[in-house]
Amino acid sequence: MFNIPLWKRIVIWGVCALGLLYAMPNGFYSRVEGHNDAIAAIERAGGTATPEQAAAKSVWPDILPNGLVNLGLDLRGGAHLLAEVQVEDVYEQRVQGLWAEVRDLLRDKRDVVGTIRLQPSPPDQLHVKISQPGNMAQALDLVRGLASPVVTLAGVGSSDLEVSAQGDTIVVQLSEAEKLATDDRTIQQALEIIRRRVDEVGTREPTIQRQGDRRILIQVPGIGSAAELKALIGTTAQLTFNPVIGRTTDPKADPGLRNLLLPSVEDEGQFYVIEGSPVVTGEELTDAQPSFDQNGRPAVSFRFNPTGARKFGDYTANNIGSPFAIVLDSEVISAPVIQSHIPGGSGIITGSFSVEESTNLAVLLRAGALPAKMDFVEERTIGPELGQDSIDAGKIASIVAFSAVMVFMIAVYGIFGLFANIALMVNICLIFGLLSIIGGTLTLPGIAGIVLTIGMAVDANVLIFERIKEELKTAKGPVRAIELGYERALSAILDANITTLIISLILFTLGSGPVRGFAVTLGIGILTSMFTAIFVTRLIVVTWYERRRPKTIEV
Incomplete structure (x- = not known):
């Protein structure tokens, strides 16, 4: 134990120094926060800084870390919403959007099905009556040709449509596998839209996560009220399809009169020059789904309403071989090349996609508006005064716990304390320092986890010191007693901390919100307390003993 190599001592003190360095910005919270806000504002403005932003940026040196422990909703104040997504709305939109395709398909086969007529039907079904029910089997086969495979692992081998007959009427509805996939995509789409809307206003560390099958939890620290957050979420994203004029890497290039210079999401550093007038907009897009192209490669299919279909069909017929840009909130998310005339209001985007990438692109394409109505089943506004009270209470609890532990350790164990x-x-x-590096969020339960960690960190040292006292009673010398004290207490320390670490992992996996905040600080505290108890205190004791060389020691 007393032969700790120099490299190991450097590593131990280096880790301690890095922890102190990355934790330091939290001691100047408001100053560093203003510095970070100024940097973000300057980046959004394309590098142009106002005098106020330049002054705020200069209050903290750029060479020092500027990561902060983010304050949760209960510490900063803000808004809390629990929204329920009405996924049934999407079933109706999908099924009703099939009418144009079914109509055009059956009209071309009038010699088989006769005349067709749309019938009243439930919201999630499409009923089409044909005048020649004797050829119903052929009609069903024709409509089933519109079905596509369900693009999910659970739905492998399943079709997205169920086509059946009721007398002289064809009934089209989504399959159960497709409904499950649609539910998942709808929630993902709603999450993406909400996250984009919230991130747009520059809030810090919002919590936006799925709860159950169709609910979304939204917690945004620093926002004024729940009503303000609801209004923010309701904002419609701007989705357009624009002709592409060219590409450039110059962010300050002149796009020309009535043109736009927009950044590419796919290729960082690339910019597209596009026409300012869109061919079609997101308001005319009815659906976008992950699919596969004729070669079995992942792709994205999309569908417009009749107005958008006509405009898009005319444009693609006249611009084969030219790219067009899919623009979402002033960013080009994709710029495919038109391969052929795309009539009927539907098309496919191909590329070097994985299944996950095609799904994400479909989500982005649909992110122009919320996919379905959201009912807010719970809403709360937490004022900043209440958050400050929680911070003050947490500070007092931590200081009292820390002070009591320090007094106790010195009173009982002297120099070792x-x-x-x-x-x-x-x-x-x-x-x-670790919370700052990972961008963790500190909540009131998280403060409780830190207070608990203080007690657990001391517990490891108590085990070691008590073991050293026991070894000293057997008339062993100080060096041997200290060595055996650390060696024989190690198993008890590992057992206690590993079991608690497992509990914190379970809490993080199964919990949400405040429970996760507690689990994060507790888990990090366990790891750091084991490091300090096993390595830091040992190095301090060894360094002290090497300098003093006492004949006896008192623990």
Whole structure:
């Protein structure tokens, strides 16, 4: 134990120094926060800074870390919403959007089916009556040709449409596998839209996550009220399809009169020059789904309403071989080349996609508006005063716990208690340093996790010191007693901390919101407390003993 190599000592003190360095910005929270906000505002403005932004940016040196522990909703104040997505609306939109295709398909086969007529039907079904029911089997086969495979692992081998007959009427509806896939895509789409809307206003660390089958939890720190958040979520994204004039890597290039210079999402550093007048807009897009092209490669299919279909068909007929840009919120998310005339209001986007990438692109294409109505089943506004009260209460709890532990350790273990207290301060710095590095969010339960960690960190040192006292009673020398104390206490320390770490992992996996905040700080605290107890206090004790060389020690 007393032969700790120099490289190992450098590593231990280096880790401690890095923890202190990355935790330091939290001691100047408001200053660093203003510095970070100024940098973000300057980047959004294309590198142009106002005098106020330049002043705010200069208050913190750029060479120092600027990561902060984000404050959760209960500490900063803000808005809390729990929304339920009405996924049945999407079933109706999908099925009713099939009428144009079914009509055109059966009209071309009038010699088989006769005349056709749309019938009243439930919202999630399409009923089409034919005048020659004797050829119903052939009519069903024709309509089934419109079906596509369900693009999910659970739906492998399934079709997205169920086509059946009721007398002289063809009934078209989504299959159960497709409904499950649609539910999942609808929630993903709603999550994407909400996240884009919330991120657009520059809020810090919003919590936007799925709860159950059709609910979404939205917590946004720093926003004024739940009503303001609801209005923000209701904002419609701007989706357009524009002709492409050219590409460039110059972010300040002149696009020309009535043209736009927009960045590419796919290729960082690339910019597209597009015409300012779109061919069609997202308001005319009725659906976009992940699919496969004729070669079995992942692709994205899309469909317009009749107005958009006519405009898009005319444009593609006149511009074969030319690219067109899919623009979402002033960013080009894709710029495919028109391969052929695309009539009927539907088309396919091909490329080097994986299944996941095609799904994400379909989500982005549909992200122009919320896919279905959302009912807000729970909403709360937490004022900043209440959040400040929580911070103050957490500070008091931490200071009282920290002070009581330090006094106790010095009173009971003397100089060794002082060593434990030094390691405890290092432990707190490491916790905040790691939270800053990973961008963790600190909540009130998270503060409770830190307070609990203080007690657990001391517990490891207590085990070691008590074991050293037991070894000293057997008339062993100080060096041997300290060595055996650390060796024989190690198994108990590992058992206690590993079992608690497993519990924190379970809480993080199965919990949500505040429970996860508690689990994160507890898990990080366990790792740092094991590091400080096993390595830092040992190095402090060894360094002290090498300098003093006492004949006896008192623990």
